[in-house]
Amino acid sequence: MKNTLIRKMLVKGMLGASISFLLSIGTTQAAPKVIGVDTLLTNNTELQLYVFECGNVSARDLSLFNPAITKGTAMEMVAPCYLIKHPKGTLFWDGGLSDSLNTEPNGVEFYEGAFNFSVSKTLISQLEEIRVKPKDVDYLALSHLHADHVGNANYFANSTWLVQENEHTIAFSENAQDYGFHIDDYIGLKDSETMKLNGDHDVFGDGSVVILSTPGHSPGHQVLWVNLPQTGPVILSGDLYHFQENRDNYGIPVWNSKKETIQSFVKIDNILDKTNAQLWIEHDKPTFDSLIKSPAFYQ
Incomplete structure (x- = not known):
């Protein structure tokens, strides 16, 4: 793959720092769980994947996502949500922008005007179209806890929340805002049944729907592997990448932990190389526009 040389260069540059980091944490901390590619490709489970419109993002300065981009460059983005139906239950992935923004005709300004957030179609109305009530969804997983x-x-x-333990620790702490988290956005989850993860997690136990730990954009950032029998495997990117150009150039947002982001790039690139999976960059509008939307679904 054309990105292999870049990955080797990235890994070489971070190797010394990675070794120092591993030595510094000692031997008592459990290593994050990693699920191998063989497991990801073993299933034949019938799945349904629904794609929802969950908001629009007007980004007014792409240099925030990659300092190499000219300051003030703008782009229209999206904030989607997803539902996976599995024979053993349902998983909702990423919560998009709040339905409450649907009443704001001009959207709302965010991050000192760097972004405008708006919602043209509520999530609830889309779930009603497929006769799904949020209270009946078995699992909730969020790529991370930023507002979009x-x-x-x-x-x-009422769902079981699947979240990396370090993300959960920060979520309700006095330091939450330091990471761009706003507790009111997810306060309803504070008393939810919660499964705190340390690394990858096979949601239904058959390799068909797997949370892959990819820290960097936030301490507990994660992406989602969905192996669809007809469509083939798909990785939902969260904010590992924000748009195709940043994927091509390995752009790292100014907020990210650079070392962890590079490690996550390498991890997901290796999986993509070995599985030929599709990468759906969630905020990338051309990608989103090309997808079929609920009430239709992927299988």
Whole structure:
């Protein structure tokens, strides 16, 4: 793959720092769980994957996502949500922007005007179309806890929340805002049944739907592997990448932990190389526009 040389260069540059980091944490901390590619490709489970419109993002300065981009460059993005139906249950992935923004005709300004958030179609109305009630969804997983991914999270307080332990620790701490988390966005999950993860997690136990730990954009950032029998495997990117150009150039947002982001790039690239999976970059509008939307679904 054309990205292999870049990955080797990235890994070489971070090797010394990675070794120092591993030595510094000692031997008592459990290593994060890693699920191998063989497991990801073993299943034949019948799945349905629904794609929802969960908001629009007008980004006015792409240099925030990659300092190599000219300051003030703008782009229209999206904030989608997803539902996976599995024979053993349902998983809702990423919460998009809050339905409450649907009443704001001009959207709302965010991050000192760097972004405008708006919602033209509520998530609830789309779930009603497929006769799904949030209270009946078995699992909720969020790529991370920024506002454009947790806007409707409180709908799913009855679901089991699948979250990396370090992300959860920060979520309700006095330091939450230091990471760009706003507790009110997900306060309904505070007393939810919660499964705290340390690394990858096979949601239904058959390799068909797997949370892959990819820290960097946030301490507990994660992406989702979905192996669809007809469509083939798909990785939902969260904010590992924000748009195709940043994927091509390995751009690292100014907020990210650079070392962890590079490690996550390498991890997901290796999986993509070995599985030929599709990468759906969640915020990338051309990608989103090309997808079929609920009430239709992928299989």
